[in-house]
Amino acid sequence: MLKLQGVSKVFKVGTFGGRTATAVDEVSFEIGRGEVVSLIGESGSGKSTIGKMVLRLIPATAGSITFDGADITKLNRREYYRKVQGVFQDPFSSYNPIFKADRIFSMIKEVYFPGESAQAWREKVAAALQDVRLDPAAVLNKFPHQLSGGQLQRLLIARALLLDIGFLVADEITSMLDASTRIDVLNLLADLKQRGLGVLFITHDLALGNYISERTVVLYQGRIVEYGPTEKVFEAPEHAYTRKLLASVPQLHRKWEGV
Amino acid sequence: MTLSVQDLRVYYRTLRGEVKALDGVSFELADGEILGLAGESGCGKTTLGKSLIRMDGRMKHVGGRVELDGEELPIGDTVKMNPFRFTEVSIIPQYSMSAMNPTRKIGRMVRELLDSRGVTVDTEELHRRLDLVELDRDVLKRYPMELSGGMKQRMVMVISTLLNPSLLIADEITSALDVSTQKAVVTTLKGFRDLGFVKSMIFITHDISLTNQLADTIMVMYAGKLAEKAPSDAVVNRPRHPYTQLLISSLPEVGVRYADKKLTGIPGNPPSLLDPPVGCRFQDRCPLAFDKCREEPPVVEVEKDHYVACWKA
Numbered sequence: 001m002l003k004l005q006g007v008s009k010v011f012k013v014g015t016f017g018g019r020t021a022t023a024v025d026e027v028s029f030e031i032g033r034g035e036v037v038s039l040i041g042e043s044g045s046g047k048s049t050i051g052k053m054v055l056r057l058i059p060a061t062a063g064s065i066t067f068d069g070a071d072i073t074k075l076n077r078r079e080y081y082r083k084v085q086g087v088f089q090d091p092f093s094s095y096n097p098i099f100k101a102d103r104i105f106s107m108i109k110e111v112y113f114p115g116e117s118a119q120a121w122r123e124k125v126a127a128a129l130q131d132v133r134l135d136p137a138a139v140l141n142k143f144p145h146q147l148s149g150g151q152l153q154r155l156l157i158a159r160a161l162l163l164d165i166g167f168l169v170a171d172e173i174t175s176m177l178d179a180s181t182r183i184d185v186l187n188l189l190a191d192l193k194q195r196g197l198g199v200l201f202i203t204h205d206l207a208l209g210n211y212i213s214e215r216t217v218v219l220y221q222g223r224i225v226e227y228g229p230t231e232k233v234f235e236a237p238e239h240a241y242t243r244k245l246l247a248s249v250p251q252l253h254r255k256w257e258g259v
Numbered sequence: 260m261t262l263s264v265q266d267l268r269v270y271y272r273t274l275r276g277e278v279k280a281l282d283g284v285s286f287e288l289a290d291g292e293i294l295g296l297a298g299e300s301g302c303g304k305t306t307l308g309k310s311l312i313r314m315d316g317r318m319k320h321v322g323g324r325v326e327l328d329g330e331e332l333p334i335g336d337t338v339k340m341n342p343f344r345f346t347e348v349s350i351i352p353q354y355s356m357s358a359m360n361p362t363r364k365i366g367r368m369v370r371e372l373l374d375s376r377g378v379t380v381d382t383e384e385l386h387r388r389l390d391l392v393e394l395d396r397d398v399l400k401r402y403p404m405e406l407s408g409g410m411k412q413r414m415v416m417v418i419s420t421l422l423n424p425s426l427l428i429a430d431e432i433t434s435a436l437d438v439s440t441q442k443a444v445v446t447t448l449k450g451f452r453d454l455g456f457v458k459s460m461i462f463i464t465h466d467i468s469l470t471n472q473l474a475d476t477i478m479v480m481y482a483g484k485l486a487e488k489a490p491s492d493a494v495v496n497r498p499r500h501p502y503t504q505l506l507i508s509s510l511p512e513v514g515v516r517y518a519d520k521k522l523t524g525i526p527g528n529p530p531s532l533l534d535p536p537v538g539c540r541f542q543d544r545c546p547l548a549f550d551k552c553r554e555e556p557p558v559v560e561v562e563k564d565h566y567v568a569c570w571k572a
Contacts, residue, residue: 042437148528178299179465180525183509187521204437207468211511211522231516248438249513250445250469252495259446259472 001198002031002054002084002167007063009049009222023049025222026063031198033166036189038201038209038230041219042245047202050219051171054200055086067167082112085160089172091152095144101152102140104159112163128158132188150181157188168192171202186212206249210234218242260329261459262288262311262426267323269303269310277319278532280306282483284323285558288426288459293452295474295491296463299506301529303483304463305353308428311461312348313340328425345376349424349457353431355415359403366399369418378422388417388456392447409440416447420456427457431464445473467507471495476564479503482529482540485558489565499561499572502541539569547571 009024024046031037041047052058054065056072065072072080088094095101105125109116116124129136132154139151147155153173160168170189174182189199189212203209209216209230216233218226218241225239237243250256269281281303288294296304309315311325313334320335327347333339352358360368370380386396392413403411412432420427429448433441451457464470470477471491478488479500487500498504505525511517527544530536536543538553545552551570558568 042439179467179506180299180509181528182524183511183522184524186511187523190521206438207511207513210513210515211517234513245438246513248442250438250441250466250472251514252468252471252507252510252512254514256442256445256472259442259449 001033001068002200003066004028004030004050004054005064005066007050007053007065008061009046009053009058010061023222024053024060027219027222027224028063029217029224029227031167031200033198034193034196035215036193036199036201036213037215037217038203038213039217039219040203040206040209040245042204044221045219046222047204047219048171049222051086051169051200051202055084055169056080078111082163083165084167084169085163085165086169086171087153087156087160087173089175091149091156091176092144094156095152097144099143101142101144101147101155104155105162108159108162124162125158128161129155131161131192132158133184134158148181149177150185153177153185154188157185157192161192165197167198167200169200169202172204174208175203175205182208206234206246218245260287261290261292261327263326264311265324267307267310267325268321269306270319270321271306271317272319273533276533279483279535280532281310282532282535284480284483284485286478286485286488288461290458291452292476293449293460293462293474295467295470295477296461296480297465297467297470297477298480298486299465299529301482301532302480304465304480305430306483307480308350308430308461308463310334311426311428312344312350313337314350314352345372345419345424346422347424348426348428349419349422350428350430351416351419351432353434355432356408356411356435358415359411359418361403364400364402365406365414369399369421372418373421376422385417385421388421391450391454392417409436409443412436412440412444413447416444416451420451423456425458427451427460429460429462433464433469434466441469442472445469449473467495468510468512479506482535483532484540485566485568486541487565487567487569488558489562489567493562493565499565499567500569501545501547501571505546 005028006026007024008026011021011023013019013021039047053060109121126136134154139147174185201213213230216230217224220241226233226242237246265285267281267284270277270279298304325332325334332343373380389396394413433444452460462474474491477491477494479486481502487503498507509522509524511522525544530540539556542548542552556568556570558566561567561572
């Protein structure tokens with residue numbers, strides 16, 4: 001469904017853009033329908049830059065990104081966002097604090113469904129909230145500060161679902177959530193995956209990637225160092241960097257060696 | 260016994276009333292012990308750490324008694340705390356990336372800091388400690404902005420422990436770091452303890468897997484109260500409090516296949532600390548809750564060194 005081929009991103013840095021920094025270097029991978037691929041890397045590995053390019057928030061310097069065979073830069077923006085949406089790390093800054101949180105739904109209606117009757121729209125919103133397991137009475141007509149991080153994050157996913165999206169870019173969506181609510185958001189993604197949603201799951205937390213994804217891409221300094229089925233990457237990593245990364249993960253039931 | 264905390268209560272003043280961030284916590288810390296303080300946002304773990312050094316002016320100290328090395332810590336009095344801060348109790352703050360004065364070269368900043376405590380810099384010792392955390396001695400001639408995040412973190416760790424405090428509080432110091440840097444930081448902290456730079460330590464984090472790598476004892480808090488405290492191994496493998504059990508079972512792990520297994524979270528949210536429920540604070544989310552939970556559960560030693568606050572434990 002989504003395919004990246006030789007995608008690179010070079011940023012100009014320095015006072016007059018005299019120097020360049022390569023954030024993403026010839027990255028190629030594919031995500032199919034009903035599949036979660038996790039993009040794992042440390043800070044500065046270029047994982048968020050890839051997400052932003054897929055969402056067309058920044059243009060790629062080289063290479064091509066195609067969605068269902070069509071170059072995403074040639075697609076009409078509004079049509080593209082109907083199918084592809086993103087949810088980001090900080091749910092609190094994704095909302096305008098002076099408006100009620102459910103304004104994100106009415107904004108979708110204004111842009112994409114102006115003709116829909118109020119009654120039909122209410123039902124649609126209720127169905128989307130049902131999908132993310134939120135009680136409409138508990139979340140509608142509330143300000144962002146009255147809701148928890150987990151609720152806000154699920155509202156954003158519900159907003160994406162209103163558009164019948166086929167693909168979601170989830171950039172560190174659970175890193176600001178507590179352990180007890182984090183797993184619910186992940187399970188929600190797993191349910192959506194069953195219904196055919198493709199997900200690019202960007203994370204620095206290897207345990208989460210291991211839990212949710214079919215395939216794993218490990219990035220190091222903008223390059224893919226390892227790419228394959230999740231079990232294989234986690235159980236028999238081939239690249240030295242992946243092995244080092246796995247050895248540094250704090251594990252609940254095993255202590256680090258030599259510490 | 261390095262530290263003894265009895266019935267510590269800390270309330271914050273807000274426009275809507277008093278937030279009971281810490282509501283009667285007692286524990287002890289032995290010489291050389293590293294205590295891991297774990298819990299979710301708003302459980303009072305940062306408040307506990309900050310109250311022991313009295314770092315926050317909004318804190319209204321309400322009650323409790325804290326003793327460090329047999330001497331009472333005046334945690335209710337900002338001025339009286341001054342002789343203890345940095346020399347006896349020291350903290351590596353959550354924001355250590357921005358904890359250094361940006362307008363001073365680091366060497367000068369350290370000198371000024373020590374002058375303010377009436378101590379002269381032992382340059383040799385400072386160099387020795389920089390070597391230990393693998394920082395180049397030249398960092399002293401640089402400004403904080405010239406250092407990377409990990410380097411700043413290590414520099415702050417060196418500064419905080421320079422006067423060999425009795426108690427070191429490390430507050431979420433690894434949460435902004437990559438996994439490989441996290442491991443290095445934890446190794447260094449353990450080294451500081453083993454070399455006797457600090458006598459005991461409170462390591463605050465929301466990440467139980469990480470705490471387990473470092474701490475001798477883990478204390479789990481929930482909504483301003485102690486839920487469970489036991490040796491790390493017991494908390495991770497044989498938790499007795501329902502909250503700890505649910506929390507630990509909700510953590511995904513590397514090295515486990517989850518193909519058709521699903522983990523579950525804890526339904527609901529922690530209670531508001533403006534007006535917390537009477538009795539056990541976990542009762543609304545607890546699958547085992549029964550009538551008795553409307554009374555406050557006492558902290559009971561169920562096994563040697565294993566303390567739990569639950570009627571069912």
